[in-house]
Amino acid sequence: MNTYKAPLRDMRFALFDVIQAEALYARLGIEAAQRDVLDAALEEAARFNETVLAPLNTVGDREGCQFDKASGAVKTPSGFKEAYQQFVEGGWAGITARAELGGMDLPESFGVLMKEMIDAANLAWGNYPLLSHGATEALKHHGEPWQQEVFLKAIVEGRWTGTMCLTEPHCGSDLGLLKTRAEPLADGKYAITGTKIFITGGEHDLAENIVHLVLARLPDAPAGTKGISLFIVPKVKVERDGTVGERNAVRCGSIEHKMGIHGSVTCVMNFDGAEGYLIGQPNRGLAAMFTMMNTARLAVGIQGLGLIDRAFQNALRYSRERLQMRALSGAKEPSKPADPIIVHPDVRRMLLTSKALAEGGRLLAYHAATLVDVLERSQDEGERKAADELLGYLTPIVKACLTEWSVECTYNSLQCFGGHGYVAEWGMEQLARDARITTIYEGTTQIQALDLLGRKVMQLQGAGLKQFLGMVQRFCEQQIENAALAEFVAPLAALAKEYADLTLAIGKKAAANPEEIGAASVDYLFYSGYLALAYWWAKAVATAEAGDYPAEFKAMKRETARFYFQRLLPRTRLHKAGIEAGAASLMGLDAALFDS
Known part of the structure; x- marks a missing residue:
């Protein structure tokens, strides 16, 4: 009952229209990244994930992996090996690897679209090629030529x-x-x-x-x-x-x-x-392992994104079909015994939360991936350095926020099903269980928060943070006279200023008490994530309004952005209060008194 359909329209809108990746690929000289090639690859990737991997998601959950203690061998669930063979035969194992290694030589940011589909279709299966990609990065950057020839090529081939x-x-x-x-x-x-x-x-x-x-x-x-x-x-x-x-x-x-x-x-x-x-x-x-870990952290963020989207798709379909009660303002479908539950405001709140976080998170993650392309392929040392700094700042935000939001959104989507969501037949409880690990492996949310505030902001003097705030400022200045964007630009500019002030205040308090970094870090991380999505939602609306898109598409983007700004962005108020509360209330109780 639980299905997946690759959101190709929004993927293309995010990567090609809002982020304008085609121009980046041309500037970086990525000859393989021609639009007709990319579109064909997307269609084939969608087919593979929708028809091969997605049906195996429930199989993998119910069968699990079988361990033979005598031999130490592990048997994967039914169909996993055959799906992996199709994956290899399709060349997907080397989609972003260089041609000289046997890969397709496509950009990392394009490979992220394939990865999002895999993680939405079958997160457990997707962990096998995920680790191979990390090993590829470590060997590519740190391996000797013979190691790359012997080990790297075999991994790229699958x-x-x-x-x-x-x-x-x-x-x-x-x-x-x-x-x-x-x-x-x-x-x-x-x-x-x-x-x-x-x-x-x-x-x-x-x-x-x-x-x-x-x-x-x-x-x-x-x-x-x-x-x-x-x-x-x-x-x-x-x-x-x-x-x-x-x-x-x-x-x-x-x-x-x-x-x-x-x-x-x-x-x-x-x-x-x-x-x-x-x-x-x-x-x-x-240092070599961190090459793998940083790649893996972005990849786990994409796992969160994929789970949000799959859970949302199934909850949306169910909410349109499930009849229960009448709308408070009167029957919306009087010919039926009850209205579909999508008419009820709080069902819409749950659905719109997933939609806003998925589509905004997609832009955040895809943009981070384009920085990997710049870092890997630009000939300009200054541009590579800037990309490295901004990527370092964004990586913990992508990893932690998208995974924490996946826990929230799979919960919300399950809730839309009511009691049916709690039983295995609908597949929603599996998505909620699968999501939980994403906040833990490759560095917990708390570790990501300390990395962001303690290292990327304080220790490195906010090099990436300054770039991010510069992006926000330039956008706000460009759109300041655009009345159609006023409801988004004004609050975005105000929050960016507040964010900068909060950062300085944390630094001053930490100079007197280092515990202030740990006390503020998780709230600071989430404030960063909500601010980043505000920027991308405002930019998405600007792109949609300026482009040749159907009126329904423009309205969808604007209304979802409006929901985000009015319903989700105010969460920054809670995180601001937590930051300003400081370390005293966290560290005041003696550890021996916790169980008294």
């Missing part, structure tokens, strides 16, 4: 997949505590020994080999995060010339039994002297 092996049972997010060891061998390889937990795709039956990227310590490594190195450890041994050998000494010890994403396997991985190769410089592994 014959092999990749993982990120970071944390350990005692670590959590504090990677400075990790204990996995790497002992140098005589042939230039390393013997990796240790246990890693929460490893997505650590073992499965989709591909011929799995390339684990593992954080470990060399014998002479300094303590803490400064003593971490990164290693390639394949499931099946691979020599420097690409020769594949016997099974390596790495094994899945168990798989987790989770609240959601049952079709995505999460493994405990045991390395017992497994052979591997060093990536990059010794003791610089965390």
Whole structure:
């Protein structure tokens, strides 16, 4: 009963019309990114996701992954392996990889559209290629030429997949505590020994080999995060010339039994002297791993976006069909025994919340992805530096806000179904369960908030923040005389000024008490997200009004933006109050008194 239809019209409007990606692609010299090619790829991607992946979403949830303790093997749910084969045959595994590596050489920001479809169609299945993309980024930026030739090409082709092996049972997010060891061998390889937990795709039956990227310590490594190195450890041994050998000494010890994403396997991985190769410089592994993590954080934000949209689509269809009670202002469909529930104001509130956050969040995420294109392909060093700064600022906002909003919106969409939403047959409770993990993995919301306020704003003196505020200011100045946008431009300009003032105030308080950063960080993160969406909604209305679009489309954009500004943007009042309350009320109670 739970279906998915790729929102191609709004995807095209966001990427090509509002963000104007075609002009960017031409300026960056991305020859493969011709509009006819991109449109054809979108149509085929939609077909694959709607007809192949989406029907497997319920299958994956009900079957889960099967673990054979004796062999350490994992069997994915029915249809997952065949879907992965179709994915590989279609060339989707290398959609954004360079042509010399066997990829399609399409922009990262275009690949995000495919990723949104995958995550909406089947989030659990999508975790397998997600980690491969992260491994591709790490190898592309930090791998030696032979490592790229041997490992990277196979991952781009889809014959092999990749993982990120970071944390350990005692670590959590504090990677400075990790204990996995790497002992140098005589042939230039390393013997990796240790246990890693929460490893997505650590073992499965989709591909011929799995390339684990593992954080470990060399014998002479300094303590803490400064003593971490990164290693390639394949499931099946691979020599420097690409020769594949016997099974390596790495094994899945168990798989987790989770609240959601049952079709995505999460493994405990045991390395017992497994052979591997060093990536990059010794003791610089965390920097290389952050290349993967930052890519993955944007990708998880896209997961939140996909879940919002799928849940909204199903709730909207149900709300149009479900008859219950009459509208308070009188019967809207008197020929029927009751009106459809979409006539009721609070059902509309729930639906419009999802619609506003999905379409605004789409612009936010797609724009961040275009910065990756600039960073990867621009020949202008200054432009790359600026893109890096703005991307660094936006990444925690995209990751945390879109995932937190996915929890809210899948809840709202389930609520539209009433009791039917709580039973498995309608598929809504699965979306709500699946959404919950997105706020946790690849750095919790709290970690993203500390990264945004503590590092990107305070430590780096707000380089990316200043760029963002500059974007807002330029837009407001351009539209100041546009009466049709007055209801959006005036409050946007006022909030941008307030945001800048709040940032300065936090900095002053933190100078006297560092706890103020932690106390303000989550509220600051959400204020940032709501302000960013206000900018993009105002820009979407401006684009729609100035373009040759049907009157119904223009009205839809304007009314949704009006809802956002009047109903969701005022949440900044709550977050402002939280920021200004400071650390005192959080830190005043002695830890020993919490249970008294």
